[in-house]
Amino acid sequence: xxxxxxxxxxxxxxxxxxxxxxxxxxxxxxxxxxxxxxxxxxxxxxxxxxxxxxxxxxxxxxxxxxxxxxxxxxxxxxxxxxxxxxxxxxxxxxxxxxxxxxxxxxxxxxxxxxxxxxxxxxxxxxxxxxxxxxxxxxxxxxxxxxxxxxxxxxxxxxxxxxxxxxxxxxxxxxxxxxxxxxxxxxxxxxxxxxxxxxxxxxxxxxxxxxxxxxxxxxxxxxxxxxxxxxxxxxxxxxxxxxxxxxxxxxxxxxxxxxxxxxxxxxxxxxxxxxxxxxxxxxxxxxxxxxxxxxxxxxxxxxxxxxxxxxxxxxxxxxxxxxxxxxxxxxxxxxxxxxxxxxxxxxxxxxxxxxxxxxxxxxxxxxxxxxxxxxxxxxxxxxxxxxxxxxxxxxxxxxxxxxxxxxxxxxxxxxx
Amino acid sequence: xxxxxxxxxxxxxxxxxxxxxxxxxxxxxxxxxxxxxxxxxxxxxxxxxxxxxxxxxxxxxxxxxxxxxxxxxxxxxxxxxxxxxxxxxxxxxxxxxxxxxxxxxxxxxxxxxxxxxxxxxxxxxxxxxxxxxxxxxxxxxxxxxxxxxxxxxxxxxxxxxxxxxxxxxxxxxxxxxxxxxxxxxxxxxxxxxxxxxxxxxxxxxxxxxxxxxxxxxxxxxxxxxxxxxxxxxxxxxxxxxxxxxxxxxxxxxxxxxxxxxxxxxxxxxxxxxxxxxxxxxxxxxxxxxxxxxxxxxxxxxxxxxxxxxxxxxxxxxxxxxxxxxxxxxxxxxxxxxxxxxxxxxxxxxxxxxxxxxxxxxxxxxxxxxxxxxxxxxxxxxxxxxxxxxxxxxxxxxxxxxxxxxxxxxxxxxxx
Numbered sequence: 155x156x157x158x159x160x161x162x163x164x165x166x167x168x169x170x171x172x173x174x175x176x177x178x179x180x181x182x183x184x185x186x187x188x189x190x191x192x193x194x195x196x197x198x199x200x201x202x203x204x205x206x207x208x209x210x211x212x213x214x215x216x217x218x219x220x221x222x223x224x225x226x227x228x229x230x231x232x233x234x235x236x237x238x239x240x241x242x243x244x245x246x247x248x249x250x251x252x253x254x255x256x257x258x259x260x261x262x263x264x265x266x267x268x269x270x271x272x273x274x275x276x277x278x279x280x281x282x283x284x285x286x287x288x289x290x291x292x293x294x295x296x297x298x299x300x301x302x303x304x305x306x307x308x309x310x311x312x313x314x315x316x317x318x319x320x321x322x323x324x325x326x327x328x329x330x331x332x333x334x335x336x337x338x339x340x341x342x343x344x345x346x347x348x349x350x351x352x353x354x355x356x357x358x359x360x361x362x363x364x365x366x367x368x369x370x371x372x373x374x375x376x377x378x379x380x381x382x383x384x385x386x387x388x389x390x391x392x393x394x395x396x397x398x399x400x401x402x403x404x405x406x407x408x409x410x411x412x413x414x415x416x417x418x419x420x421x422x423x424x425x426x427x428x429x430x431x432x433x434x435x436x437x438x439x440x441x442x443x444x445x446x447x448x449x450x451x452x453x454x455x456x457x458x459x460x461x462x463x464x465x466x467x468x469x470x471x472x473x474x475x476x477x478x479x480x481x482x483x484x485x486x487x488x489x490x491x492x493x494x495x496x497x498x499x500x501x502x503x504x505x506x507x508x509x510x511x512x513x514x515x516x517x518x519x520x521x522x523x524x525x526x527x528x529x530x531x532x533x534x535x536x537x538x539x540x541x542x543x544x545x546x547x548x549x550x551x552x553x554x555x556x557x558x559x560x561x562x563x564x565x566x567x568x569x
Numbered sequence: 570x571x572x573x574x575x576x577x578x579x580x581x582x583x584x585x586x587x588x589x590x591x592x593x594x595x596x597x598x599x600x601x602x603x604x605x606x607x608x609x610x611x612x613x614x615x616x617x618x619x620x621x622x623x624x625x626x627x628x629x630x631x632x633x634x635x636x637x638x639x640x641x642x643x644x645x646x647x648x649x650x651x652x653x654x655x656x657x658x659x660x661x662x663x664x665x666x667x668x669x670x671x672x673x674x675x676x677x678x679x680x681x682x683x684x685x686x687x688x689x690x691x692x693x694x695x696x697x698x699x700x701x702x703x704x705x706x707x708x709x710x711x712x713x714x715x716x717x718x719x720x721x722x723x724x725x726x727x728x729x730x731x732x733x734x735x736x737x738x739x740x741x742x743x744x745x746x747x748x749x750x751x752x753x754x755x756x757x758x759x760x761x762x763x764x765x766x767x768x769x770x771x772x773x774x775x776x777x778x779x780x781x782x783x784x785x786x787x788x789x790x791x792x793x794x795x796x797x798x799x800x801x802x803x804x805x806x807x808x809x810x811x812x813x814x815x816x817x818x819x820x821x822x823x824x825x826x827x828x829x830x831x832x833x834x835x836x837x838x839x840x841x842x843x844x845x846x847x848x849x850x851x852x853x854x855x856x857x858x859x860x861x862x863x864x865x866x867x868x869x870x871x872x873x874x875x876x877x878x879x880x881x882x883x884x885x886x887x888x889x890x891x892x893x894x895x896x897x898x899x900x901x902x903x904x905x906x907x908x909x910x911x912x913x914x915x916x917x918x919x920x921x922x923x924x925x926x927x928x929x930x931x932x933x934x935x936x937x938x939x940x941x942x943x944x945x946x947x948x949x950x951x952x953x954x955x956x957x958x959x960x961x962x963x964x965x966x967x968x969x970x971x972x973x974x975x976x977x978x979x980x981x982x983x984x
Contacts, residue, residue, distance in 0.1 A: 169855075173712050173855050174712075176854075176855075177712060177713070177714050177854070177855075180714065181711070181712055184711045278709060284853075284855065284856040284857070284859070285856075285859055286701070286705035286708075286709030286710065286859065289704070289705065289708055289709050290701035290704065290705055290709070293701075293704055293877060293880075293881060294693060294701030294704050294705070294874065294877050295701065295873070295877065296596070296599045296876075296877045296880045296881075297588050297589075297592060297596055297872075297873040297874075297875075297876030297877045297879075297880065298592070298873050299592055299595065423841065423862055426838065426841045438873065439591075439592070439869075440584075440588050440591075440592075440699065440869040440870060440872060440873035441699040441700075441863060441864065441869070441870045441873045441874075442699070442863065442864050442867075442869075442870060443863060443864075444699070444700055444701070444861070444862065444863035444864075445860075445861075445862035445863065446859070446860075446861060446862075447838055447859065447860035447861075447862065448856060448857065448858060448859035448860065449856065449857050449858075449859075452857075454854075454855040454856070454857075455855060455856045455857060457712075457855060458710070458712040458713050458853065458855035458856045459709065459712075459856075460712075461711075461712030461855075462708060462709050462710065462711045462712045464712075465708075465711045465712065466708060466711075473888075
């Protein structure tokens, strides 16, 4: 009998217990070994549940009980998650987590500890909720050199953008609706400012390219400044605005990584990922483009990914699952200012032709961007791909000509 | 050192060798053990290749060489593939195959032999080419009760349908173009008559629901009878026609399975799967809908899936990968005539109103289907979901009223 401890009984934690008991027979059969949940750690009381007797308020029974072979961390946040997970792995207990902040901050260290103590550390649920993505990358696409990954990694912002695009709601109203429906937190910063997507692209990058990538090293922009006018320009261009997390292999064994809103062509598989859904495109040298689509969050989808990891760890007790990446390296993630991007730019203008003429020498060849209902007092254009540093200098020069920039959005026509 | 034999040096086989050597360093590192290809079995000569010395024309060296731990079967067809694979597994050698005909015909038997001889039998490439699908179903979605799977499983027919839908080409011209581009064989029957998709849905059904499903037990219709008028009706209805393979769990532990062209809503993730791409939707009780998208065929995508299986087998030599299903059971796949479907029906008619009035008592509530450019001398309608047997009797009654049926296509508004 394998005993499991679940740390945290919030949305995901309660979902884990629910899925574990709901599909118990087939889960045990797939694991090939009998399993049960012995402890559930939460400081709150949960009377009246069929498993209320399993609740504990201290970590001690978990770490001290040699019967506990698998520990599920679904508390979220960095502390005490980090300390608890580390202690479990050092005691040779395998750990499953859905905690992207934890993996993005400490992934390589925890994987190393797991390796040294013959335990497993799995976190399929930390990216894409219930969508299978980490295991396919590490196993199914193992024969590929992965060239890049680009995805819609945050359901909250994708819901907001979908409402802006399809229903013409402005950002503020769409955010309020998302909060009302429970898709956005009362403090939505981590979602709308891109941090959540950033943690996920860091985990994907670390796994796909083999070295830890910290969120601090990834330039991140959210969607709070997007307006309905930007959305309409994107439509006139033949696409939609999506919050994209993207990582690419570049020359010299380095990578580029970014999280930002971007124009994406309607023909892209990512353009059709709407509402709270996530979509992740993996580009390999042999396979070409593969896209994974599904619910990137939510109680049961996330819980089902956690329980799948539990099954895998139960099958591999004392054996190692090969998921591993090396520690971070200075200079491995290139400065975003050196990356080339094509930009959509909107500026205040009383004379379109003159404004575009003034812009051309600064940005190189530009294409006017048009939009049927655009405000009269502005001009818009799309640049050729150029290094961001150069683009920012050109933008500064534009401002020095008293041409005020309203918005600038990256154009990703190749995903 | 693990030695590999590759049986077959056609499109996929040569791709396997190419990918194996191209990404060799990372492949060996992921396998965690040194590997090389020792033999390539093909009756043809391949002089002038860097690995021409590895070719053999007889199976004997492979079966007799104890150094050969992994055998790759990429010859296709049932014989001698079946005999060779069986002998390899009985000798304790692990086998990887991309051969869907083989797995659909002998999957449960070969998995049983593999189990009894502590070997592994993997076939990720047999469905969806390079798209990760079998491993995600068996591992990542293991905590789910899978309720159904529906997919575009054949790239050739999807290319033809895309040309009919987007470019208004008729079936014959689109097929000729597919042949010209190398997407369709000179004898396209296996693709356009649905057999290829049928084998794949059988493999998916067997894996997801645990019992072998034979192609003979799955009602299969191809796309050869589809016309541009049907395509236009589908568009007016708000969707597209796709060749769908679908399997569902039904009451009593049984399943329903079918391969047929179907109306699919534009909003469906499958509607946006175009050209030679495949898309597979898996519906689970916890995860909801997950969709996998990518190249379902082609030399390198398929080869990359084969090589990923090689890596997995090299990591699990002497240990078992848990992929297994039980033998087929009589009566397990329900008769398609007992399954309920909604149908689109086009009939010859000189008086629409009268025809629809005559149809209503036979089919129950129907909805007229309209299409701007439809021929004047016909009527079209969509039925409510009804058992196919009952639908066919209603259709016969319609014919007995001298109303001739032009086409009937299933409507799948729920995928």
